[in-house]
Amino acid sequence: MQSCKFPRLVSTSKEARQASLDAEKMLDEHKSKCSMREDVYLVIKTFCDKKFMVQPEEQRFIDRLVKDYERKGLRLRPEMRGEAERLNARIGELCNVFQNNINEDESSLSFTVGELTGMHSDFIKSLNTGEDGKLKVTLKPIHYFPIMEYCKVRATRSAVAAARYRRCMKENTPLLEKVLDLRHKLARLLGYKNWAEYSLELCMAKKPEKVQEFQEKMVEHITPAALRELKLLQDLKEEEEGNSVVGLEDILYYIQKAERRMINLDINDLSQYFPVDTVTSGILKIYEHLLGLKLQESRSRHVWHEDVREYEVFDSEKKACLGIIYLDLFSREGKYNHACVVPLQPGCDLDDSCRQVPVAALLMNFTKSATNIETLLKHSELVSYFHEFGHMMHHVCSQASFARFSGLQVESDFREAPSHMLENWCYEKESLKMMSCHCKDPQKEITDGLCNLLKAKRKSFPALRALRNHLFLGTLDLILHTEEKIDTELLIKRLYPEVVLGMPMLDGTNLAASTLHLMSGGCDAACYAYLWSEVFAADMFETKFKGNIMNNIVGMEFRNKVLVPGATKDAVQILKDFLGRDPSVDAYLRINGLNQFDDL
Known part of the structure; x- marks a missing residue:
């Protein structure tokens, strides 16, 4: 099924993307009927x-199937089931149109x-020139x-920010x-x-009240630090412009300037130090060592674009093929313009005692x-690359018997x-040196000083970033999915300054109209999950890997206890198995210099 939907994300042909979208509609209709x-x-x-x-995983599968059917309306009286089916189908159809509008923008x-x-x-050289002789900047x-980080012209930053937050607003x-x-x-x-x-019924949080409590506590404990950062x-x-009123269009620009002054790190x-091939080679080596894998590039070239690279993933000890992955790294016309991993085939046991290996792009x-x-990567691009590669390894290393529990089908939060x-491996000296070399002198490695500065940069403005990037969107998402008859533009205009320290939203914008997570299956009412996940991530790293990042014994424990189960266990049990105790919020708060509060 996924292979039919995939072309709309990667094809350079608008006709192929439309055909893929049409196929997705038909598949969704069939899935709805089933x-x-x-x-x-x-x-x-x-x-x-x-x-x-039956075996525990088999019982979990049966229970989940029953729950799936009942959540679709099979417990309802026959005359009400048709309405549930119609609503499900219409929601799916409108979500597809919403997402396609963004992708085609x-x-x-x-x-x-x-x-x-x-x-x-x-950057200037990379821009296309229009017929009017001006440089074309996409959103x-x-x-x-x-542009939001480096352009000195406030009017330009303001225009770009407003245009981005107006994307697809009308439709x-x-x-x-x-x-x-x-x-x-x-x-x-x-x-x-x-x-x-x-x-939220199938998430770790279980109930909206739990999410609201989590977000309110985080806002309470983050706001004092965020005010100091602001x-x-x-x-x-005030020093640069004679005006201390910081608007939405100023945040990233002045964070960048403040970081350069405090940390003296030139990101450009x-x-x-990050040529893309060196970065890729280093990422492969780190994951191979940490998780006991061997990634071997395939020469079959059964790929959808000449830039795509295919790898087979093997267990380094047992030599068994665990899965196949594809790296599609470069931007092109018509391609989905965010970083993501697309599971193309789940891993599962087959009837004939063979195993279907997982495939992901x-x-x-x-x-x-x-x-x-x-091509040279910014450090932020390296972090995103390493992060998404981790998702692929989660998908490939999973050993669930049922496709329903393969890899990334864990609870959304x-x-x-x-x-x-x-x-974290993108900020530690040992791993950074494995992923870097100077583009003009491959023997010249990134210095310890630069590695230290990168780690310092990571810890700068954490509270302000959490408010803007996570808590605002999480709060918006929860309100949208608990209250009714909402004017989304007016809600955002009111809510943004409430959460983000009185800062006004840009007039005439509606960022919700171009926020995929509000409409994507599994992300709706779950935007809190990014900060929620960061809390557990901090706990896992500090408990098991801090000062010990290349220890493959701990790495194999992570693979076997966190990645291998897939969704065959509740996430809270997976965390307990790995940590040896209940998860805690302390590590996240400590790392970011925030006050402690009672655990989740």
Whole structure:
């Protein structure tokens, strides 16, 4: 099924992307019909009720199947099931349109060189020139974030930020608000108070009240530190512009300036140490060593684009093939413009005692060098690459018997935790040296001093980043999926300053209209999960790996206790098995210099 949906994410052909979208609609319709098969449900329910002696994973699978059918409406009276099926189908259809609108968006702005003052010369060279002689800036991450961090012209930053937050606003705002309404109707039909209660039932948090409590406590404990961080930015802006009012369009720019002043680290110069091939080779070596794997590049070339590289993944001791992975690293027209891992085939046991190996593709959007010089990555791109590679290893290392529990199908509020933990390897000297060399002198390794500065940079402005990147979106998401009849634009205009220290949202924008996580299956009502996962990631790293990052005995314990189970166990049990105790929030708070509070 996934192979039919995949072309809409990677194909350069608009016709192929549309055909893929059409196929996805048909598959979703078929899946919806299968999920309403009363005859199948009754057979499984009868089997479950008879309490046969089965293996724990088999019992979990049976219980989950029953729950899946009942969450689709099979417990309802026959006359109500049709309504549940119609609502499910309509929600899926509108979500697909919403996501496709974002994927196909090619919005851009044009600027003179003067309006891009402060941007690195390589960035300027990478931009296309329009018929008017101006430089074309898209709203994709590869253009948006550099401009927000480095452009000295506030009007340019403001225009780019406003345009990005207006993306797909006209077509997607009504789609989003319609889906929210349909989700609430479906939740009530199924016996839940709201969509958040329905969505969180299968998560670690279980209930909206738990999520709200977590987020409110985090806001309470993060806000004092965030206010101190904001004061640093206000002082810096007052010094540079004579005006201390920091707006949304100023945050990343003045964080970058403050970091350069405090840490004296030039991110653009740092890129010289991260040629993409060296980074890739280092990532492979680290994961091989840590998890007891061997990744061997395939020469079959059964790939969808010439840039794609295929690898077979083997267990280094048993020599068995564990799976196949694809690296699709460079941006191109029509390609999905965010970093992600796409599971193309789940790992599972087959009827004939053979095993179906998992297959996954990693999609990045690095800017391919326009010259003969190898593509150089920013450190933030290296972190994203390493993080997503961790998701692939989770998918490939899983040894679930049933496809239903393969790899990344863990609870949505645990899915990011392993990869968040693995990001630590992007800040430690030993692993950084494995992933780097100077582009002009391969024998010249990154210095200990630069490694120390990177670690210091990671710890700068953590509270402000948490408020903006996680707690605002998590709070917005929870409100959207617990309350009804919401004007999303007005809600964001009110909520953003409430959460982010009084900072106003840009007028005439609606960032919800281009936020995929609000509409993606498994992410709806679960945007809190990013910060939630960071808490568990910090606990795992400090407890097991701190000062011990290349210990492959601990690495194998991580593989066997966290990655191998997939979704065959509850995530909280997986954490207990690895940590040897209940998980704690202390490590996250300690790392970020925040006050302690009672555990989750």
